[in-house]
Amino acid sequence: QTEFGVQLFLMSCCVCSSLSLSVSSAATFVVNVTQSSYEAEENHSITLEWTFTTKTQGSYRELFIYCEANTDHGVFVLYHVHEGVEIPDSQDDQFSGRVQSDKDVLREGRIRLHVSRLRTEDSGLYLCDVKTEDGFNSGRCRLNITAAADQIQTQRPTLTPEQERGRWIIIFIIFITVGLTAFLMVV
Ligand SMILES: *[C@@H]1O[C@H](CO)[C@@H](O)[C@H](O)[C@H]1NC(C)=O
Ligand SMILES: *[C@@H]1O[C@H](CO)[C@@H](O)[C@H](O)[C@H]1NC(C)=O
Ligand SMILES: *[C@@H]1O[C@H](CO)[C@@H](O)[C@H](O)[C@H]1NC(C)=O
Numbered sequence: 001q002t003e004f005g006v007q008l009f010l011m012s013c014c015v016c017s018s019l020s021l022s023v024s025s026a027a028t029f030v031v032n033v034t035q036s037s038y039e040a041e042e043n044h045s046i047t048l049e050w051t052f053t054t055k056t057q058g059s060y061r062e063l064f065i066y067c068e069a070n071t072d073h074g075v076f077v078l079y080h081v082h083e084g085v086e087i088p089d090s091q092d093d094q095f096s097g098r099v100q101s102d103k104d105v106l107r108e109g110r111i112r113l114h115v116s117r118l119r120t121e122d123s124g125l126y127l128c129d130v131k132t133e134d135g136f137n138s139g140r141c142r143l144n145i146t147a148a149a150d151q152i153q154t155q156r157p158t159l160t161p162e163q164e165r166g167r168w169i170i171i172f173i174i175f176i177t178v179g180l181t182a183f184l185m186v187v
Contacts, residue, residue: 028053028134028135029052029053029132029134029135029136029137030052030053030137031050031051031052031053031128031129031130031137031138031139032050032051032052032139033049033050033051033139033140033141034049034050034051035049035141036141036142037141037142037143037144038141038142038143038144039144039146040118040143040144040145040146041118041145041146041147041148041149042118042119042120042145042146042147042148043117043118043148044118045114045115045116045117045118046114046115046118046143047112047113047114047115048112048113048115048126048141048143049110049111049112049113050067050110050111050128050130050139050141051109051110051111052109052110052111052130052132052137052139053109053134054107054108054109055134059107060084060132060133060134061084061133062083062084062131062132062133063081063083063084063106063130063131063132064081064082064083064129064130064131064132065079065080065081065111065128065129065130065131066079066080066081066128066129067079067080067111067113067126067127067128067129068126068127069094069095069122069124069125069126069143070124070125070126070127071121071122071123071124071125072121072123072124073094073121074094076092076094076095077090077091077092077095078091078092078095078099078113078115078126079091079099079101079111079113079128081106086101086103094122095115098115098116098117099113099114099115099116100113100114100116101113101114102114111128111130118145119145120145120146120147121145122143122145123143123144123145124142124143125140125141125142125143126140126141126142126143127139127140127141128140
């Protein structure tokens with residue numbers, strides 16, 4: 001029975017220490033967004049930025065970053081760093097050739113992603129998960145891409161069937177009026 005008591009004691013110790021460990025790392029390691037929402041026009045470009053806790057001395061030995069876009073058309077990877085090395089192959093076709101990262105600012109704890117030739121379907125929730133030996137956290141921001149203004153203006157207004165019928169009735173009335181006037185004049 002004492003053996004069981006000791007085991008129970010050890011188990012609760014384990015649970016307690018792992019709990020306090022996860023709480024303290026969650027409290028000290030953060031990922032922030034510099035802006036929680038962005039607005040941009042189609043075909044323009046934008047720079048999204050996240051910041052994460054850096055060490056007071058040196059840089060991280062382990063650095064894992066995973067950034068993805070959660071859109072109406074699916075979830076797409078736009079940036080991936082594995083053990084401090086960028087993995088361009090992980091990027092989805094949706095973003096290929098459109099995302100430029102600033103690798104120099106990574107050691108300052110900044111993820112800067114320049115996304116160009118924006119499409120309306122890029123709109124969505126952008127999130128970056130960051131993991132280092134200090135902990136794990138993630139930050140998210142919203143991106144809203146609006147269609148270019150000139151494209152909206154050049155779109156022809158489409159008529160409803162009622163409007164279409166109304167147009168034909170007006171043309172018919174004009175035709176009859178003109179015809180009748182001509183007939184009366186001849187008479
Ligand atoms: C994250 O945001 C909090 C609150 O604004 C701030 O105190 C902290 O310094 C920021 N940390 C980083 C790494 O940007
Ligand atoms: C996106 O921007 C448009 C135009 O400014 C606005 O009408 C719409 O509500 C925005 N959508 C979101 C999800 O913020
Ligand atoms: C955006 O770029 C695409 C491809 O280059 C082009 O076809 C489209 O007309 C452009 N749209 C606007 C509104 O400039």
